[in-house]
Amino acid sequence: MAEWHAEWYLSTLSHWLLVGAAMIGLMLATYAVLRRLKVRREAAAGYALILPWLLGFLIWNAYPFAYSLYLAFTEYDVLQPPKWVGLENFKYMFFEDPRFWPSVKLTVLYAFISVPLGMAGALATAVLLAQDVKAVGFWRTLYYLPSVLPAAATALLWRWMFASKGLINTLLSPIYRLLDMEPLMWFADERLVLPSFVIMSFWGIFGANTVILLAALKNVPKELLEAATVDGAGPWTRFFKITLPMISPSLLYVMIMGIIGALQNFTAPLFITTPSGAGTFLNVYIYQQGFTQYKMGYASAIAWFLMVLILILTLLVMRWSEAWVYYEVEVRKKGR
Amino acid sequence: MxxxxxxxxxxxxxxxxxxxxxxxxxxxxxxxxxxxxxxxxxxxxxxxxxxxxxxxWRNYIDAWKMLPFTRFLFNTVFITALAVTAELITTSLVAYGFARFDFRGRDVLFVILLATMMLPWVVTLIPSFLIWRRLGLVDTFDPLVLGAWFAWGPAYIFMMRQFFLTIPKSIEEAAIMDGANVVQIYWHIMLPMIRPALLAIAVLSFQGNWNNLQAPLIYLNTMEKYPMVLGLKFFEATLSKEAPMWNYMMAMSVLMALPIVGLFFAAQKYFIEGINIGATKG
Missing domain, CATH: 1.20.5 (Single alpha-helices involved in coiled-coils or other helix-helix interfaces)
Known part of the structure; x- marks a missing residue:
């Protein structure tokens, strides 16, 4: 290795100390100024305490949020100042860009297939683990392990598993021979990119969800289930009429977080090369447009599209959930 | 029978x-x-x-030597340590403010905070990049760690606030009666009580920073400044040009995963607590 370049680290370290000291100084100053302005002691302390977040929100959320909306209507290559082009970016995105719609399709289908599948797997596992299984901790750890792995490592592992002569095809080769078919190419086959990503995500996601759903299952009141048994309800009735409604808020949480996460899939696809005809995940596409092609305006337009898409899909799921999520509080109110 | x-x-x-x-x-x-x-x-x-x-076993040594992985590891530790420290300090202060103090606009601000959790990071990505670029700090570690002083990670603030809410108010009231000020109460009373939550967030945030690919990918250009993830990406791109050397790639993936898996076994309770706080109390 050539040089150690201590100055790289020292300069960041000194900036880090400086910003930290400045932040604490600003908090104290805010408190002093507000007190001088006759603000109540409690309120002044509150404002001072949330100051880091408030500043962060203004600098790193609110301003970038507004500025990227502006950029979405411009052409901007970083070197020249942004040029206003009106709706050009959106026109190109919706009607001309051959890679846009395949990417939307891949991203949305991925979210809507992988999340329910992962939930079903997690729910089944959680139900099994809730049956007074010995050494629950051991099983839980085992199932949780894949979701701890860095996405980069998981992606490389599955690329290797799905390689043309990888483990999956080796294990499937008797079946291939039996059916007299060519081995599947998985990530290299345009039509199999989506299923391959879904299988990979299934392996990685359901551990964390299992933990959440298991905790929810443990919270279902035993008296309710016992009362139902006394009334003659069988195990299936108990599960569908009592357990499932009782854990429905957790299911909704897992579903919404899962969908938001899946729509923003980034690290794994960046490690996995797929044929261009299959499209790519929107986040990756935005990154490519913005930071390898330097079309910052167009990238901002797609980013805004993704945000609106996430918003709409989340709202739709919430709306739909009103039909099946059960909140204890509401029912109690109605009962009164 | x-x-x-x-x-x-x-x-x-x-x-x-x-x-x-x-x-x-x-x-x-x-x-x-x-x-x-x-x-x-x-x-x-x-x-x-x-x-x-x-x-x-030599695979590990040979793969490690193909790129400056020792340097990558040091970079990762450096970035993670600074980011997590700043994050813990500011997150706990902000959460304390939201949980315990009554001020005008608090609830609106908290709803805004929750809303930012839904905001996809790509939307703010390009303008943030432009800010760092104007500051002349692209291709330094600064963009990867300085933001942590602004209590980034709204989910952690939320978790921490939920934890503060479980602490009975009477504990501080006694201290207030004795004339203690906010700093004293935070330092002597709250900090020891929120230790489990701090540890949970430290573990999650360590994991997040360790695995974070987006920010280094966008801000770092010099290979010697790469953290492990980006090193792994570069390694993958280099090896994939010829016949992929899967044994080396898997060796480096194992090493990339090892600290997180080790941390998971050591602090499993906090991992599980962390994801459950968000789910059940949300």
């Missing part, structure tokens, strides 16, 4: 399902480690060789 037979059958069924699921989970992990210990000619054997004979 029938009842016990049924019970035995039922538990046999449960354990069979659990074991099968566990096999599905563990086989890829096992395959990753097994591949990392193989020579290049043992990679594609049929039937697959599960336990490489002999295991080639």
């Amino acid at each position: 029938g009842l016990t037979v049924r019970r035995i059958l039922k538990s046999a069924f449960i354990y069979a399902c659990l074991t099968m699921g566990a096999a599905v989970v563990m086989v890829p992990l096992f395959w990753m480690i097994s591949t990392s210990l193989k020579g290049p000619d043992a990679l594609f054997t049929y039937p697959p060789e599960w336990i490489p004979r002999p295991p080639i």
Whole structure:
């Protein structure tokens, strides 16, 4: 290795100390100024305490949020100042860009297939683990392990598993021979990119969800289930009429977080090369447009599209959930 | 009699399902480690060789030396340490403010905070990049760590606030009666009580920073400044040009995963607590 370049680290370290000291100084100053302005002691302390977040929100959320909306209507290559082009970016995105719609399709289908599948797997596992299984901790750890792995490592592992002569095809080769078919190419086959990503995500996601759903299952009141048994309800009735409604808020949480996460899939696809005809995940596409092609305006337009898409899909799921999520509080109110 | 037979059958069924699921989970992990210990000619054997004979431990050393991985590791530790420290300090202060102090606009601000959790990071990505670029700090570590002073990670603030809410107010009230000020109460009373939450967030935030690919990918250009993830990406891109050397790639993936898996075993309670706080109290 050539040089150690201590100055790289020292300069960041000194900036880090400086910003930290400045932040604490600003908090104290805010408190002093507000007190001088006759603000109540409690309120002044509150404002001072949330100051880091408030500043962060203004600098790193609110301003970038507004500025990227502006950029979405411009052409901007970083070197020249942004040029206003009106709706050009959106026109190109919706009607001309051959890679846009395949990417939307891949991203949305991925979210809507992988999340329910992962939930079903997690729910089944959680139900099994809730049956007074010995050494629950051991099983839980085992199932949780894949979701701890860095996405980069998981992606490389599955690329290797799905390689043309990888483990999956080796294990499937008797079946291939039996059916007299060519081995599947998985990530290299345009039509199999989506299923391959879904299988990979299934392996990685359901551990964390299992933990959440298991905790929810443990919270279902035993008296309710016992009362139902006394009334003659069988195990299936108990599960569908009592357990499932009782854990429905957790299911909704897992579903919404899962969908938001899946729509923003980034690290794994960046490690996995797929044929261009299959499209790519929107986040990756935005990154490519913005930071390898330097079309910052167009990238901002797609980013805004993704945000609106996430918003709409989340709202739709919430709306739909009103039909099946059960909140204890509401029912109690109605009962009164 | 029938009842016990049924019970035995039922538990046999449960354990069979659990074991099968566990096999599905563990086989890829096992395959990753097994591949990392193989020579290049043992990679594609049929039937697959599960336990490489002999295991080639040198793969780890050889792969590590192909790129400045020691430097990558140091960079990761440096970035993670600064970011997590700043994050813990500011997150706990902000959460304390939201949980315990009454001020005008608090609830609106908290709803805004929750809303930012839904905001996709790509939306703010380009303007943030432009800010750092104007500051002349692209290709330094600054963009990866300085933002942590602004209590980034709204989910952590939320978790921490939920935790503060579980602490009875009477504890501070006694201290207020004794004339203690906010700083004293925070330092002497709150900090010791929120230790479990701090640890949970430290663990999650360590994991997040360790795995974070987006920010380094966008801000760092010089290879010697890369953290492990980006090093792994670069390694993958270099190796994929020729026949991919899967044994080396798996070796580096194992090393990338090792600290997180180790942390997970050491602090499992906090991982599980962390994800559950968000789910059940949300």
